[in-house]
Amino acid sequence: MRAFVSLLLFCGAAFAQSDAAPQFVVADVHTSPPSAIPVTKGPFFGGGRYEIHYATMVDLIHAAYDVDPDRVYGGPSWLEYDRYDVLAMAPANSTAEARRLMLQSLLADRFQLAVHKDSKPMTAYVLKAGASLKLQESAGGSGCNMKIERMPQPGPPPTQGEDRPPMQLPVIVYTCQGATMSKLAETVANAPGANQYFDNKPVVDLTELKGTYDFTLRYTPKVPANFKTTGESIPIFDAVEKQLGLKLELSTAPMPVISVDTAKETPSANPPAAQKSFPPVPTEFDAAEIKPSDSKREGTVMPEIKNGRVLLPGIDLKSLVLIAWDFSPNDDNALVGAPKWLNSARYDIIAKAPAGVALGDLTPSSQKSFPINLDALRPMLKNLLVERFKMQVHTEERPMNVYTLVAVKPKMQKADPTTRTKWTNGPAPDQKDPQKSNPALGRFVTCQNMSMAQFAKLLQEIAPGYIHNDVVDATGLEGGWNFTLIFSGAGQLQGGGRGDGGGAASAGPTDGGASDPTGALSLLDAIPKQLGLKLEQQKRPLSVLVIDHIEEKPTDN
DSSP states (O other), X not given: OHHHHHHHHHHHHHHHHHHHSOOOSEEEEEEOOOOSSOOOEEEEEETTEEEEEXXXXXXXXXXXXXXXXXXXXXXXXXXXXXXXXXXEEOOTTOOHHHHHHHHHHHHHHHSOOEEEEEEEEEEEEEEEEOSSOOOEEOOSOOEEEEEEEEOOEEOSOOOTTOSSOOEEOOEEEEEEEEEOHHHHHHHHHHSTXXXXXXXXXXXXXXXXXXXXEEEEEEEOOOOOTTOOEESOOOOHHHHHHHHHSEEEEEEEEXXXXXXXXXXXXXXXXXXXXXXXXXXXXXXXXXXXXXXXXXXXXXXXXXXXEETTEEEEEEEEHHHHHHHHTTOOTTOTTSEXXXXXXXXXXXXXXXXXXXXXXXXXXXXXXXXXXXOOOHHHHHHHHHHHHHHHSOOEEEEEEEEEEEEEXXXXXXXXXEOOTTSOOEEEESOOTXXXXXXXXXXXXXXXXXXEEEOHHHHHHHHHHHOTTTOOSOOEEOOOOOSOEEEEEEEOOGGGSTTTOOTTTTSSOOOSOSSSOOSSTTSOOOHHHHHHHHHSEEEEEEEEEEEEEEEEEOOSSOOOO
């Protein structure tokens, strides 16, 4: 009888927990539309509206369970390739943690996702106690503070032939009170400029030291091997050993992971109420102020959010147009009829979006920085340009130089079809990193179970400095392949060049030799040498934005 009563109590508790699991009020789940660069966007939240776009199932699990994507194991091959959009309504006062639980419920309901927590040995930097500890037991208090003891200072003028002057590194100081060793490991792993020492590998506490401690850690950030510096240099490994009496060693350690048991590729149908619950995003800002900027900054300025307002400080009008019409910021051929001043005229813009637009996760409980929901801003930015700069445009198709991927002498390895289809940045734990001997090779891409059609489609995302439009697969190769591709970013080529990104074929060698005296290797040269494939240029009609009229001076605020 006691066992029976216990069973009833257990079942009742389990049922109550399941019944009380937070749920979105309504949700729309669908396959993401085609995109040139399908980068995960979100989660965003505002006015009760929750959005995440172009998310793979691994991205959704990451958002739902707050686990690093590389700690999601198992599941079908499409888990890191297929992409989905989720639109949902949640209480406006809901916390980020509550919305994570809502997303867990949604994935279980719509994708039949079943997961369990597990532990696996992973490559990690382990924190161990040294021969002579230099930690102080805590005298009370808790928390960590960071300060920059010395701001970076420019070094002496560059000598002839140098393209970057030496710089004095900043010294970063962390002071912590009442910290456990696991907190120390977490602090070291995420400290600004320090996490680069660990190549995205976790830092795990294996000191076996209990209790809490007070300590100060003083170090300098890691910089690329070809970066010239002057003055004091304190690598994080030396700082931990000499200042704290601890050691950081590359090893393996058991790490918590999420294992996927089942997942359905096609989500179940949306409820009828979903179609009426998500009206189109507004097309106009509630208010906007535009004034000429004296900013001298270079490069594309991305919007930021502050106090509920959209800020674009010192943005050039060309970048604003490309963002508004969703063209690649590197594609000079996307705009036709642009006046010369479009690239140099800069403006400071402050705008207020209507209530209910999910610009980002602004709740106090959201601890991580959030991206900007550009998809929600674009209709408003378009109308802002049309109204304030008297802009008139139309789109049309014009023949442009684009790339086709062809096979020459393929050198890739056939993949196990049961493995995941994915690509990652950087070498695998058992691979050598060529950047250590040649820093000019800034891009290391590892592809797994990737078809050639998928690779061609992903090239614009993998190498946006070179590829600005869709690549057509004409290799005739079937099935999935495993391979690595190592090349230099377009900006690393001599002269800071755009590589072949401007539309003209690369004049560099095609036998895989270095494209540049600095040791840089262009994408066009790396693909034949390393993969036995080739990118050939052909003319195809592509959509361009034709500017019929635009005024340099905006109308009055």
